[in-house]
Amino acid sequence: MYFATYLEDGKEKVGILTNDSNKIIALTSILGDNTPKTLVDFIADCNEETLNKVKGFIENNEESIEEAVGLDTVKICAPIPQPKRNVICLGLNYKDHVEESKRTLGKQIQMPEAPVYFGKMASDIIGPMDDVNSHAGITTEIDYEVELAVIIGKEGINIPINEVEDYIFGYSILNDLSARDLQKKHAQWIKGKSLDTFTAMGPYIVHKSQLPMPVHLNLSCKVNDEIRQNSNTNNLIFDIPYIISNLSKGMTLKAGDIIATGTPAGVGMGFNPPKYLKSGDVVTCSIEKIGELVNKIK
Template identity: 45%
Template structure:
């Protein structure tokens, strides 16, 4: 199941998208037509419900007909979680070839590198990403698989880690490389407004049996820049969740970006940074395509 957050003139709602990716069922409205019980208004509320939410959706899907689905084109697609409760967790240099292109073989990490992006960075599929030319001249792209945590946990074992995953989405960790270098850490260069496009939807974990075998591709203006597979992770999802949760509680709705493969703009000689009008598309197998344009 693909879960999406959209809006129109009447407001925002969450929906489930059909197999074609072109039609959406407004979940709360459909539920209220068949049941006189509460239903979550937002994606975070839905994730908080865990298995109960999934059970309700399954029940709903058995009772609705195709006419209940509406054209997705008539809505604005937001990020699946438009306003995260806290910073997005990000893993740096999680593909060996990316670590090398950003430095050398000595830069391949022995332990996960973790940084975060501010919630104010988040925008949806189709949204413009500000060029921020007043503060950076080195804006770069990073296509990534993102993990959405589905239940609360601390001290999560590697063996149990995937049981804590609600689903998967696509994230573009847009980065100001000059700010990243200037401040000697990642936060400011990673946290400019609109620099975390995410979506177009969350695919439930039950739909993706092998998250470590997904093709991932980033194009800029139709040109392939990044092409890899999540089997090339240095640190698999289980390890990332285990490390993050050792002494820190992970909560429903937490977002973890799992790192980007080689082919970022800074890795070219000379570098190929983003400019106004550039169209970024990140495609991940079994999930979909995230498209955004630089303003």
């Protein structure tokens, strides 16, 4: 099941793709007028009965869903355009990215013995085909980072590793755009990671039933026609069960929380000379079985 937030005739809706992935149908057409208005609220209210009803409707009415509309007639948005909390991110979670960061930033970068967590302020997340503001005069070193995002499905604290999948709703693609000069200037990462439009996500949230544990997915990032990043999530230093369990120790995770699991080698700052993004560049982040997230630097 592929869930999406989209605009149809200027109205924001929450929907699910048909099995052929060519059309989308509003969840209100399946669940009725009491359906939550946003995807993050749907995730919070969702239960097995609701999911089975949605799945059964799609499978049993594939050829005759009159309410379904073509993807080419709507605007796909970020699946969670306004998250209720900051995005939780992991830094230095691929070995090859640690090594390139060490070459670029020096000996202070070491292989982490524990996950490196930080928050990314993202009150408005941009979606597929949305422009990234280059913030001329504020930064000249804009970088890209393709990441697998995990979306929490229900509230939990002190979650055992063997129960982590029960607390996951699904997965998406996230581009953790970063102003490297601001990161270096301010020593901490929140400013350089949190400029407006510097969080891109989409195109869909893929339900966990489509991607059972362990989640081993190819991921890549292309700038214009050049592949910059190319790896697989099985190269994560700290895997998804460990991340979720460790994060939840003493800290409540809530339905709709977005956790970005880190980026592999190939970021712009890792090249010599660096290959930072410039106005007009098109960035394509891809993850196997999820899709493509395309954004242009304005």
